[in-house]
Amino acid sequence: MNGGPVGVAVVGAGVISGQYLRNLTAFPDVRVLGVADLDAGRAAAAAREHGVPASGSLAEILALPEVEIVVNLTVPAAHAAVALESLRAGKHVYGEKPLALNLDEAAKVMAEAANRGLRVGGAPDTFLGPGLQTAAHTLRSGLIGEPVAVTVAFQNLGPESWHPDPEFYYRPGGGPLFDMGPYYLTALVSLLGPVARVAGSTRRARAERVVGSGPKAGTLFPVDVPTHVNALLDFPGTATATATFSFDSPVGRKLIEVIGTEGALLLPDPNTFGGPLLVRGPHDADWREVPVAESTAGRGVGVLDLARSLRAGTPHRASGELTLHVLELMEAITESGERAEFRTVTSAVTAPELLPGGWDPYASTLS
Structure with a gap:
């Protein structure tokens, strides 16, 4: 799959999925192919509402060969398990925050992705x-x-x-x-x-x-x-x-x-x-x-940036490394509160590159 819109599937049809599906189905550089949920009826309803062609279980959606990125909108307790299953199916993953419940789970996700040559991204993407x-x-x-x-x-x-x-x-x-x-x-x-x-x-x-x-x-x-x-x-x-x-x-x-x-x-x-x-x-x-330009962005622009970066072979901005660093910060703050001591942060990340001038979610870069 070397060109054209990037195939995307959404896992988790809860409250936040409506914002993602509304935006992702409007971006020309991605194509939403499926919605999965533990509740098959809820997945089907979300797919119908947003014109997505397929719905079903996670396994059924992962079996779609055109899906390249899985957008993981499940509850936090399921983030790591869904990410790992998606990576093992050969899909890149982009997850709602946090990346996982703890650093041990997050490290397994990042290691699985690295071993398979796949990418991890995650919310929030509001900094874009x-x-x-x-x-x-x-x-x-x-x-x-x-x-x-x-x-x-x-x-x-x-x-x-x-x-x-x-x-x-x-x-x-x-x-x-x-x-x-x-x-x-x-x-x-x-x-x-x-x-x-x-x-x-x-x-x-x-x-x-x-x-x-x-x-x-x-x-x-x-x-x-x-x-x-x-x-x-x-x-x-x-x-x-x-x-x-x-x-x-x-x-x-x-x-x-x-x-x-x-x-x-x-x-x-x-x-x-x-x-x-x-x-x-x-x-x-x-x-x-x-002065700030009028916002045309919304939840899902991090997925779009990941999709465009995949096609261009460039780093994506809402990266797994960034979400891992933020997860470590939160875990270290919690541990510090329990132990009454400063905690050193060991994960490495650089500030993401700024978006280029004129970056537009609704103007295709893949032509």
Whole structure:
């Protein structure tokens, strides 16, 4: 398969799959060939809604020879197993975050891919949107001087008020750090490069939570992970970041502020693809807006970049190495909170290359 659109299959037809399928079926450089789910009816319904020709079990979808990339949208506990089965079937894999529940599982995925000459990619891909791409260009232009410090905050009362089936958010692989942390940590690594060491402090506010909507409303379920996390991250030769991730706060916050020697940048919400991006110099009375192109990106642009990179023989940006590094950061923060000590980060990654000017998800590069 040396040319033309790249065949893709989606595994997991849950809530997030609608966004992926809507975008992937609109990109000219990929062709969605199948949807798999443990619930065959749900897979069939998703396939019908988005005009996908096949649906069924994972094994049935992996048997389609035209499928080159499997997009793994299953729950975190299944990420590694689905990735390994897909790799063993000769498919590249792109997964929702986190890459796996822990580093041991993630290492097996990466080793399997390396042994088979296949690629691994993963969410989040929001750093490929014009908002964070413009932030990277602005930072590298020297507008705010050298980065010195970063403040990060994600805070709310948790997803159980709106999600009809929220238990998985409070199992291993969930919580505010593993659920929302990847957006913020990936944004930081894409801007500043890898983290060398971390410290963390964690707590669990309540042993149980209550489903707030849907058919399970009123149901109690256990909380197995920290729900409030504070972290300190050291970027070698550059900034130090402080971060808070919380499902215990009545005050909603979504913040990434980069302080430099000549000013500060206020970044967009890293769970989105657009702006606004704000800058403030040492003599400015207030923030001013940095122009950001209108976002045509959405969930799945990382899959598209992987597909185009496969055809071009170039590195993809939302890479397995990047997702592995972010997973190690989260695991090290959790371990630091348990042991009350700094933890060294050993995985190596470089900040992804910026997208070329004029990069357009809807203009084919494969002609």
